Amino acid sequence: MADKLTAPVQGHTKEDHLGSARAAACWIVSRQSELHWPSRSNEPSEEPVDLYHGTAGTILFLRELAESTGEQSYRDIALTGAAHIAGQIEKVTASGLYRGLAGIIFALDQMVQASDDSSLLNALNLAIDRLQANAKHSDTGVSWNEWNDLISGTAGIGLGLISLATQTGRNDLLKLARAAGDGLLALAHEAPEGNYWTFSTTCSTHYPNFSHGTAGVGYFLTELYEATQEECYRASALAAGRYLRSVASKAESSDCLLFHDDAAGRDLFYLGWCHGPAGTGRLFYRLYQLTHDLDWLGLVKRQAATLMASGIPERQTPGYWNNVSRCCGAAGVGEFFLGLYRAIEDMGYLAFAEHLADYLIARAETDANGLKWTQAERRIEPDIVAAQTAPRKPD
Numbered sequence: 001m002a003d004k005l006t007a008p009v010q011g012h013t014k015e016d017h018l019g020s021a022r023a024a025a026c027w028i029v030s031r032q033s034e035l036h037w038p039s040r041s042n043e044p045s046e047e048p049v050d051l052y053h054g055t056a057g058t059i060l061f062l063r064e065l066a067e068s069t070g071e072q073s074y075r076d077i078a079l080t081g082a083a084h085i086a087g088q089i090e091k092v093t094a095s096g097l098y099r100g101l102a103g104i105i106f107a108l109d110q111m112v113q114a115s116d117d118s119s120l121l122n123a124l125n126l127a128i129d130r131l132q133a134n135a136k137h138s139d140t141g142v143s144w145n146e147w148n149d150l151i152s153g154t155a156g157i158g159l160g161l162i163s164l165a166t167q168t169g170r171n172d173l174l175k176l177a178r179a180a181g182d183g184l185l186a187l188a189h190e191a192p193e194g195n196y197w198t199f200s201t202t203c204s205t206h207y208p209n210f211s212h213g214t215a216g217v218g219y220f221l222t223e224l225y226e227a228t229q230e231e232c233y234r235a236s237a238l239a240a241g242r243y244l245r246s247v248a249s250k251a252e253s254s255d256c257l258l259f260h261d262d263a264a265g266r267d268l269f270y271l272g273w274c275h276g277p278a279g280t281g282r283l284f285y286r287l288y289q290l291t292h293d294l295d296w297l298g299l300v301k302r303q304a305a306t307l308m309a310s311g312i313p314e315r316q317t318p319g320y321w322n323n324v325s326r327c328c329g330a331a332g333v334g335e336f337f338l339g340l341y342r343a344i345e346d347m348g349y350l351a352f353a354e355h356l357a358d359y360l361i362a363r364a365e366t367d368a369n370g371l372k373w374t375q376a377e378r379r380i381e382p383d384i385v386a387a388q389t390a391p392r393k394p395d
Contacts, residue, residue, distance in 0.1 A: 141183025210279025
């Protein structure tokens with residue numbers, strides 16, 4: 001199906017970001033196997049179809065590319081991937097947003113909106129039914145597994161439920177999201193300055209940032225407050241923010257950054273979406289929107305200043321290695337600065353986002369099929385590099 005796409009663009013410039021996206025799509029689609037696109041060349045055919053490192057994430061990219069370019073070929077290929085996902089629903093056992101049914105539901109819902117294919121709607125409803133059936137109810141609320149986090153656990157699933165409830169108007173889904181929020185409120189750990197959450201109910205390790213920690217839980221609670229206007233969720237989100245503010249670094253080189261995890265010590269700072277300011281800054285900005293308190297906005301700006309002064313993307317740090325992905329690397333940081341520009345209209349943020357985009361284009365490798373990026377997926381395995389259609393779980 002690669003021949004249905006626009007041919008790879010040679011000699012990319014900063015004015016040709018969309019051309020680079022087209023060329024990346026060519027490379028991804030050239031890897032098609034059994035109606036999907038394995039993340040690595042040696043992946044088994046039954047590799048996951050989830051949002052984080054599977055087909056669900058890929059079809060969202062292709063759908064957005066169709067909207068950006070007006071070229072329906074991308075939509076058609078995305079629908080092919082969605083049909084593959086529809087046939088795999090019964091095999092999906094996990095429930096998470098990035099790793100499981102909640103993210104698959106989000107992706108299918110997006111494709112249902114772009115298509116009148118009844119089989120996709122049937123698959124979407126089946127996935128919703130399974131997610132509801134997988135919920136474990138208790139006296140305090142609901143959960144699906146031992147994890148509290150945004151990637152695999154209750155916070156992420158709750159976000160997915162809010163999105164779907166908003167889209168469909170289904171009160172039962174919002175009620176389930178509220179039960180997820182209630183369950184998390186019961187699991188909060190109190191600290192002198194606020195509240196925090198551990199990664200899971202069986203692990204005492206604390207990851208404070210967005211993907212596995214308190215920032216992600218707090219972000220879900222802000223969205224739950226917006227959807228329900230129930231003050232308990234707003235109060236708990238603010239308590240999460242206060243805790244994070246209290247443990248943020250005060251050193252000049254890591255000003256306002258949050259450590260990776262307490263088990264490894266408090267001097268390792270990631271810079272990307274997963275465990276860095278590109279993710280955690282989203283919570284601080286949402287708290288500013290909820291309260292109009294400029295101190296929260298000031299935190300976001302200080303985190304951005306630290307990133308801009310760090311020397312990235314050219315310079316690598318202990319928490320910013322040979323990775324260009326949306327999770328851990330330059331793509332996620334660039335998206336953060338683009339969002340900041342749209343929110344604050346500071347041209348410095350736009351300039352830094354463009355600098356990151358230029359860097360990404362310069363880092364790309366061109367082959368007969370299009371553009372690809374080779375990177376080290378995991379910080380602790382820097383010598384293991386590969387080009388992937390979608391990222392895998394960070395360490």
